[in-house]
Amino acid sequence: xxxxxxxxxxxxxxxxxxVGLLGHGTVGGAFAELVEAxxxxxxxxxxxxxxxxxxxxxxxxxxxxxxxxxxxxxELMGGTExxxxxxxxxxxxxxxxxxxxxxxxxxxxxELFDAARSNGVQLRFEAAVAGxxxxxxxMAESLAAAHIERVHGIVNGTTxxxxxxxxxxxxxxxxxxxxxxxxxxxxxxxxxxxxxxxAAAKMAILARLAFGAAVHIDQVPHxxxxxxxxxxxxxxxxxxxxxxxxxxxxxxxxxxxxxxxPVFLYGDHPLASVNGAFNAVTIESPAITxxxxxxxxxxxSQTASAVLGDVVSAMIPPPSTIPPAVDLPLVSExxxxxxxxxxxxxxxxxxxxxxxxxxxxxVSVRSVVQRGMGDDARLVMVMHPVPEGRFRAAVEMIRRLDxxxxxxxxxRVLEETFDQ
Ligand SMILES: NC(=O)c1ccc[n+]([C@@H]2O[C@H](COP(=O)([O-])OP(=O)(O)OC[C@H]3O[C@@H](n4cnc5c(N)ncnc54)[C@H](OP(=O)(O)O)[C@@H]3O)[C@@H](O)[C@H]2O)c1
Numbered sequence: 001x002x003x004x005x006x007x008x009x010x011x012x013x014x015x016x017x018x019v020g021l022l023g024h025g026t027v028g029g030a031f032a033e034l035v036e037a038x039x040x041x042x043x044x045x046x047x048x049x050x051x052x053x054x055x056x057x058x059x060x061x062x063x064x065x066x067x068x069x070x071x072x073x074x075e076l077m078g079g080t081e082x083x084x085x086x087x088x089x090x091x092x093x094x095x096x097x098x099x100x101x102x103x104x105x106x107x108x109x110x111e112l113f114d115a116a117r118s119n120g121v122q123l124r125f126e127a128a129v130a131g132x133x134x135x136x137x138x139m140a141e142s143l144a145a146a147h148i149e150r151v152h153g154i155v156n157g158t159t160x161x162x163x164x165x166x167x168x169x170x171x172x173x174x175x176x177x178x179x180x181x182x183x184x185x186x187x188x189x190x191x192x193x194x195x196x197x198x199a200a201a202k203m204a205i206l207a208r209l210a211f212g213a214a215v216h217i218d219q220v221p222h223x224x225x226x227x228x229x230x231x232x233x234x235x236x237x238x239x240x241x242x243x244x245x246x247x248x249x250x251x252x253x254x255x256x257x258x259x260x261x262p263v264f265l266y267g268d269h270p271l272a273s274v275n276g277a278f279n280a281v282t283i284e285s286p287a288i289t290x291x292x293x294x295x296x297x298x299x300x301s302q303t304a305s306a307v308l309g310d311v312v313s314a315m316i317p318p319p320s321t322i323p324p325a326v327d328l329p330l331v332s333e334x335x336x337x338x339x340x341x342x343x344x345x346x347x348x349x350x351x352x353x354x355x356x357x358x359x360x361x362x363v364s365v366r367s368v369v370q371r372g373m374g375d376d377a378r379l380v381m382v383m384h385p386v387p388e389g390r391f392r393a394a395v396e397m398i399r400r401l402d403x404x405x406x407x408x409x410x411x412r413v414l415e416e417t418f419d420q
Contacts, residue, residue, distance in 0.1 A: 017315050018053035020070030020095075022063070022086055023077035027100055027127070028055075030300035031076060031307050038308060046315050050308075067093060072314055074307060075099040084108050091115045091123065096314040098307055100127035106201035106217035109208060113322040122321065124310035129202045130155045130279040131297040132306050137313075138293060139209040139283065140322070146285040148210040150250040152414065155202040157277035157297025158186045158193040159225050159245040163262075164275040167233050167242060173226065185277050185298075196222035196245060196260040203247035206281070207258045210249055214325035215258055221332070222260035232341060232409060235380045236264050238369050241339070242272050246414055255329035264339050264382070264413040271414075337366070337385045337413040340395065345403040346377035354379065354398055361394040362386065375405070382413055 019035065021028055032052050043049040054066035056077075063086055067073065073090040075097060077083050083104050087097050092115065099105070105112065105128055116123035126136045130153060139148070154160050158180055165176040177194065180186035192198045200220040207215040225245055233243050241264035249258045265272040270292040274280040279297035284290050296302045344350050351370065358365060369380040383391065391410075399408050 015048070016051045016053075017048040018069060018071045019050055019311060020054050020056075020066040020073045020090075021052050022056045022066070022073060022075045022083070024055050024057050025076070025078075026300040027303045027307065028074075028076040030304035031074065034301065034304045034308050035311075042312055042315075046312060048315055050311060050315070063089075067095065070095060072096040072098065072311060074311065075101060075104075076307070077101075078103065080104055080107055084112075087112060087123075088115055091119045091121050094119060094121060096122040096124070098124045098310040098314065100125070100303055100307055102128040102198070102201040102205060103217075106204040106215075109205065110214050110325055114324075117321045117324070120321075122314045124314055125205070126310050127303045127306035129205050130281050130293075131157065131295065131299070132302045133279050133281055133293045133295045133297075134306070134309075135206065135281040135283075135293055136209060137309075138291070139206070143283065143285065143288065143291075146287040148283060148285045150248070150284040151203075151206050151210050151281060152271060153199070153203060153206060153247045153281040154244055154271055154274050154279055155206075155247055155281070155297070156193055156196075156199040156245060157279055158190065159196075159199070160274065160279070160297065161185045161277045162194070163225060163228070163233075163243050163245065166228070166230050167237070170230050170234065172230055173228055194226055195224040199245060199247045199260045203249055203258050203260055206247070207249035207256060208322070208325070210283070211251065211256050211328060212323065212326040213256055213328035215249075215256075215330070219330055220258045220260065223262060225262050228262055228411070229409075232339075232411065235341060235369060235378070236339060239264075239339075239367050239380070239382055240267055241265065241382070241413065242267065243411070244271055244274070246271060248414075250334075252331040252334055255331040257331045257334045259334075261412050264411055266413075266415065269414060333387060333389055335385050335387050336391075337415050338383045338391050339411045339413050340381050340383070340398075341409040342379040342381075342398070343405040344377050344379050345375050345405065346372040347403065350377070350403055351379060353401060353403075354381075357397045357401075358383070358394050361390045361397075363391050363394050385415065 162176045200222040204215040246263045247260040280294035282292045364384045371378040
């Protein structure tokens with residue numbers, strides 16, 4: 001039977017809804033089990049019973065055969081090739097596609113969205129962005145009429161777990177990474193996660209949904225968490241701050257800015273209390289003020305649940321597609337508040353000289369913690385928001401002062417900026 005995504009015959013309505021499954025690993029395996037477990041309930045709800053009609057791995061299955069016997073294709077292989085080729089072929093032959101693949105979407109999103117539109121099929125990707133947190137659905141559907149100004153996301157569970165553990169136990173980054181690996185939250189090679197690149201891919205996708213503009217992962221500046229110390233976290237706690245890896249996508253003037261950095265958050269920020277392997281996304285728009293969604297960031301069965309939710313949505317017409325991208329310039333110079341940690345010689349006038357340089361660059365100080373320990377004194381400051389270039393110029397002057405004992409440590413601080 002040839003599937004018809006836009007409408008169904010009476011026969012089709014009674015026959016099983018055939019899902020071709022590409023990938024049978026952590027998520028794919030859990031997805032196949034979940035389809036079986038939920039098939040009765042879904043049939044009762046939407047009138048058709050989903051079944052996995054074919055499975056492709058490196059060692060079993062044939063893609064052409066699976067495609068020929070499917071109404072919809074679920075891609076859970078990961079990587080860009082052959083995932084891209086298979087997804088394009090499936091849509092080219094009229095199949096809806098559901099994927100959890102952020103690498104694919106953050107690099108080839110426009111090609112795939114174009115193909116979905118021109119073939120009149122759905123491309124759904126809830127699980128690609130923030131695990132089970134339904135950020136894609138909320139932005140693409142519930143908030144389709146809202147003018148979104150800014151999105152903040154804790155979109156990587158591994159790094160949020162490591163930072164939460166560093167704060168909770170005072171242990172080093174290395175120890176907490178090892179713990180995350182032992183618990184299965186971090187891969188043997190954790191580079192994609194701890195470098196911020198995984199979060200950058202997800203923020204590129206969220207920016208596309210929020211602003212309609214095409215953003216490639218390579219256009220998203222990202223900073224990881226490898227350089228962060230337990231000491232930074234301990235000092236910051238005295239200032240009422242907690243440390244998270246946060247992605248930001250926001251309108252700046254006529255353009256948009258998208259980036260990922262470790263940031264300090266004040267305790268009243270909605271993301272400050274998101275701990276462990278959880279993810280959360282905060283969406284700001286004048287129409288809705290602010291919405292925060294949070295939940296498990298990853299895991300086979302949790303991710304499979306988001307994937308199956310997309311499959312059920314695709315079983316019910318009418319199809320929804322991502323409209324063509326609009327053209328918005330990417331802005332790289334943005335304003336932020338900063339934390340600065342200086343190791344200095346303990347002598348009179350240190351604070352005054354640092355304050356003078358900051359003042360010359362127009363950087364105003366919000367709070368200070370000072371500890372005197374002979375040659376090992378510390379000066380920890382949090383600034384009010386300032387254009388990053390001005391702050392970096394001040395840091396460059398400060399690091400050259402003779403009483404500064406090591407490289408200044410600088411981390412962004414995210415303030416609640418929404419006017420309520
Ligand atoms: N794991 C999570 O918690 C999570 C959360 C959100 C999103 N995701 C996304 O979900 C997707 C799947 O992740 P996963 O953790 O389930 O991966 P995984 O455990 O490594 O499983 C990948 C599956 O795809 C198959 N595969 C890979 N390359 C293939 C190829 N060239 N041809 C045929 N089959 C191929 C593998 O086959 P073999 O079995 O033969 O190796 C395996 O069955 C990724 O895009 C990932 O980013 C995962």
